[in-house]
C-alpha cells in the first residue's frame with residue numbers, strides 16, 4: 001500500500017468523506033459517523049487529521065480494527081507526517097498495555113465472574129459501560145442476583161445420580177441444556193464477528209442462540225453460520241413503528257430459517273443508562289469544558305445512539321394480531337414483568353413468554369424476574385404446569401450466573417432460562433468461539449454437579465420441593481388483582 005500523505009488525508013475532512021489517523025493508520029470512518037457512541041461531532045473534530053490522542057483517552061487500542069471492516073483501513077500515514085516522537089512513544093506504550101498477551105489463558109478461567117473480570121480489562125470504557133450497566137441506580141440489575149441468594153436448595157440424598165441428563169425441549173426443539181443465549185446488541189465491541197460466532201458455538205454445543213434485531217453482522221451471515229440446516233436459531237424482534245418494515249423483517253427471519261420470534265416488549269422507550277452516558281460526558285467535559293459536555297448529554301452513550309429508530313412506544317396488545325398473522329413461527333413475548341401480563345399473553349395464544357426486565361436496563365426498581373415467576377406460581381400456577389408446556393412455555397432471564405440459578409428457576413416452574421452478558425464477556429480478549437464454548441461447558445458442569453447434589457437426574461426431575469423459596473416469597477406482591 002502506498003503511504004498516504006498529509007495533503008491527501010486533509011482532503012477527507014467532511015461528513016461525505018471522513019478519514020482519521022489512529023496510531024499511524026488511516027481509517028475511513030464515513031459510514032461509522034452516525035453509529036459513533038460519542039456522536040458525529042466528536043469524530044468530525046478530527047476529520048482529515050490525527051485522532052490518536054483523543055481516541056486513546058477512551059478506547060482500547062485494538063477497538064478500531066475490531067469495529068471497522070478491514071476495507072476501511074486506507075493505509076499508513078506517510079513519513080512526512082509530523083506526529084511527535086514523544087507522542088508515538090506514549091502510544092506504543094499504551095498499545096503494549098492493551099496487547100492480548102496480558103489476558104489469561106482460557107484454561108485458567110473457571111467461572112462466569114472470571115470472564116467478567118477479563119472483559120472489563122479488555123473492553124474500552126464506553127463498551128464496558130454499555131454492556132455491564134443497568135438503568136439509573138441499577139437496583140433491578142443487582143436485585144436479580146440478590147433474589148437468587150434468597151432461595152435455598154433442599155437436596156434429596158441417597159438417590160442414584162450416576163447418570164445426569166441436562167437435555168430438554170424448548171419450543172419443541174431439543175436443547176442439550178435448559179438455557180439459551182439471550183439476544184444482545186452491539187456484540188462487535190466484544191468481537192467483530194460476535195453473532196456468527198455465537199451461532200456456531202451454540203450449534204456445536206447443542207443449545208439455541210437468539211439473535212438480536214440489530215445485529216452487528218447481517219442476518220444472512222448469522223443464519224449462514226449455523227453448523228447444519230437443522231440448527232435452531234431464534235430471532236428477537238423490536239417491532240418497528242412502520243408495520244410494513246416489521247412484517248418484512250419477520251418474513252426475512254422466516255426465510256432465513258428462524259425457529260421462533262421473540263418479541264421484546266419491555267422497552268417502549270430507552271431506559272436511562274447513566275453509566276453509559278457518563279463515560280462520554282466526562283470525556284467531553286475534559287476535552288472541551290462543561291458547556292459542550294452539557295450539549296452532548298442529549299446524544300451521549302452507546303445505548304442512545306444504537307437504539308435510534310429501533311424502539312416503538314406505540315405498540316399495544318392489539319398489535320399481536322397482525323404480528324401473529326404475519327408468521328406461522330412460534331411467538332414468544334420477551335419482557336413480561338407481572339402475572340397480569342403473563343395471563344394476557346397466554347390468553348392471546350402466544351407460545352411462550354420470557355420473564356425479563358431487560359437485564360435491569362429498562363425500568364429501574366422493576367422487580368426481579370424470579371419474583372415474577374413466584375407471582376405466577378402463586379396466582380396462575382396453571383401457566384407453569386408441565387402438561388401445559390406443549391402449548392405454552394415460561395422462560396426467564398436476568399442475573400443467571402451459576403448452575404444453581406438455573407436449577408432454582410427450573411424448580412420454580414421455568415422451562416428454560418436465557419443468559420445475556422456472560423456470552424458477550426466470553427467473546428472478548430480474542431477468546432471468540434473457544435471462549436463461548438468454554439462458558440457453555442463450565443455451566444454444563446456446574447448444572448450437572450448441582451443436579452447430582454440436589455438429587456435430580458433429569459431436567460424433568462428438578463421439582464418444586466427442591467427449593468425453599470419462603471424468604472423470596474415474602475417479597476411477592478400482595479396487590480395482584482385478577
Ligand SMILES: Cc1cc2nc3c(=O)[nH]c(=O)nc-3n(C[C@H](O)[C@H](O)[C@H](O)COP(=O)(O)O)c2cc1C
Nearest residue numbers: 131182183184185212264358359398399419420421
Ligand atoms: C449489552 C446488552 C444488549 C442487549 N440488547 C438487547 C437487544 O438488542 N434485544 C433484546 O431483546 N434484549 C437485549 N438485551 C437484554 C438481554 O436479552 C437479556 O434480557 C439480559 O441481558 C439478561 O440479563 P443478563 O445479562 O443478566 O443475563 C441486551 C442486554 C445487554 C446486556
